[in-house]
Amino acid sequence: MAETINLKTRSGLAFTTDVDGPVGGPLVLMLHGFPESRHSWRAALPVLAAHGYRAVAPDQRGYSAGARPDPADLSNYAFDRLIGDAIEIAGAAGYDGKRFHLVGHDWGGQVSWGVAGAHPDRLASLTILSRPHPQSFRQALLKEDGDQKHRSRHHRAFLEPETAKLLLADDAKRLRDGLFGQGVPSAALEDHLSVLGTPEALEAALAWYRSNKGLAADIGTISVPTLYVWGDADATVGPDAAYGTAEFVKPSLAMEVLPGVGHFVMDQAPARTTDLLLAHLAKHPV
Template sequence: MIEHIDIPTPAGTFDGLAAGPRGGRGVLLLHGFPQGAIEWERQLDALGAAGYRAVAPNQRGYTPGVRPADVAGYAMDELVADALRIADALGWVRFDVVGHDWGAAIAWVLADLHADRLRTLTAVSIPHPAPFAEALRHDEDQRRRSAYLEMFRQPGAAEQLMLADGGAGLRRMLAQAVPEASVDEYVARMSEPGAFTAALNWYRATRPDEVEAGPISVPTLYVWGDQDVGVGAAAALGTESWVTGPYRFEALTGISHWVPEQASERLAEELLSHLGQHAG
């Protein structure tokens, strides 16, 4: 069964979801924009049933307990520190990290700077930051896919576009691949006072091409949908060159950016396989 939990940390209290025995091997699942912990429901079920202790927090800005007003409060170093604060609060000396979208960006940096804390890394949709930045500089296809980023960084522009008419813009973005009930919850959470601006402040504090990470030594699984409108093949295929540890790349045919929900069963299978292969 999935539990609703609160996680008190020095930065504030994060709400979230959890599954599995409290003494099980810890797996931290970090959601992306503009979603939340519920994007991991199927994976939480699968991990909990397999005996893992899986925890998916609503991250900084998405949770009412940690929602700073200033853009600087959403810098990458704070997002990475939150992951460690949550792991510490859960009593996890070492853990597995799984990230989608912005959650994957955090996971890549975490694996670079704090490899000693991680058993494994699973990145979903978003590639290693270095080949992504390279593609943004030199690949016309990736530049077209990332054109929306400048709009997200303009104060007030995305808020108006996405939240008008009851969140119609958000609904259109998610509707092709995300269950309607989940879309309703995302829109409701993002419609809380200050919540959507907080989520956009991740983009405003750090440009995606400014995220830095070196070679990754921990065992890594990267899952990418070949119909992802935001990430092209150049960056996805280039990720292999930035992982020095055991690496597996799974390209899902016909799947878009919203892998945890659109390909929920497949991702759960791949994740359990990856964790099972690297238990040390």
């Protein structure tokens, strides 16, 4: 059964983390996206544990109250620090210097691409949900006849100083109706808001966008065996960016398209996604 612990890293940050599975089993580190939380992985943790994996799902920098440096200083949320957190969390979980499996959704996917680019030797496998490779995303944004710029229009709003207040107004109506309006169950929504539904947490989460404008990080071709899962009803990631990801993963990319599923894959299709993840992990043991 999953338990919630605080993992303190070498940088002095304490991450609120759900863990399940045998201590010493192959590590599966799972990084959530925005505007979600460690609860994204609640369906996957017990299944991974039953298969002998040590599943570790933290609330990331800014989401965890103990890992929330001042968001007014955007350098605290620079991309290299987010990448460093993933490596340090693996170390704090008992896997310092050891290879592990990495799973990321949305912003957690962006960080996971960064980890795979900077530390390929540490990863046995990479699984990305929704978030295309950053170079593919950049190409899609630049297409004159493409729709990715329209799909990503909310990113510009996230840079405005009043955004957190607007998103939390009227019992977080804009978060509930806008960002979660893709078939996310109400129970999952409440779990995420229990983490993100305060001005302090939301300002820190938005600092990820403000510190890393454009989201097109300079990440080259990924050599880690990669599973990319995309729902074809994703309102924020279009087919150009999704299918273009194959150009930037060599030699091993497996892409799975989930019909009728939107952006929040683990909240909408947890069983199917977890099955795909398990099969990928089995093909690429630590």
